[in-house]
């Protein structure tokens with residue numbers, strides 16, 4: 636079935652939706668995005684994603700799309716039109732098309748941003764078998780730019796990282812800078828040692844995950860110990876547990892790092908419990 640997607644004010648069948656070849660997201664990766672998950676037809680952490688979108692736009696001086704205040708309604712309309720029960724909504728805003736290629740930003744009074752949204756249906760998203768078995772990660776060098784707090788569409792290196800993982804028989808990669816883990820290719824990274832949850836503190840080095848914020852809040856509410864600090868890959872390999880968080884994976888246990896098995900090689904106690912709490916609370920708060 637063809638999806639209905641949204642492009643600059645219009646709901647269209649995906650085959651009819653087009654963006655200019657001069658769009659700056661196409662030529663310069665000059666755009667930002669958000670991924671919001673949908674469970675039972677409702678949006679998870681929508682307000683957090685909207686707030687981060689606004690921040691990403693501000694940091695890059697990309698004007699807010701005219702429809703910014705209608706984004707909740709647009710998300711809901713796409714969920715309804717595409718009959719999404721479980722899945723994701725992808726949203727992208729680019730600086731638009733100046734009708735030519737030029738490094739200099741176009742005048743925001745003249746060139747309007749491009750706004751695109753589409754759905755991805757993933758029935759049973761929250762019941763992923765990987766959450767039961769855990770995933771394997773490898774470590775790779777983090778060679779991305781220095782503003783990883785901005786959710787830009789520059790995803791070539793994260794894609795390469797996933798390919799390196801696949802080639803090594805793993806599921807994903809954690810990136811290392813100056814010996815310390817920054818984050819996963821498309822998720823935040825955590826370890827658990829002696830029942831303490833350890834994850835890198837927020838800075839420009841990592842994306843400020845919306846799932847991360849919620850999970851840390853729930854962990855603290857459940858009286859779990861949380862330390863926001865950097866950890867090395869060796870510390871991770873010696874950890875009791877590890878896991879990742881993102882809008883599309885929620886909380887996902889990691890059972891092997893660079894071929895080193897963590898604990899018994901199956902998800903431990905903390906990550907599955909956090910996943911359970913996160914899913915329960917997020918479903919309750921979904922809009």
Ligand code: PDD
Nearest residue numbers: 670820821822823842844845846881882
């Ligand atoms: N990725 N770190 C990076 C580099 C990410 O790309 C993501 C999200 C996260 C987790 O953020 P959040 O919890 O807000 O989803 C951390 C999305 C899911 C993606 O690119 O598909």
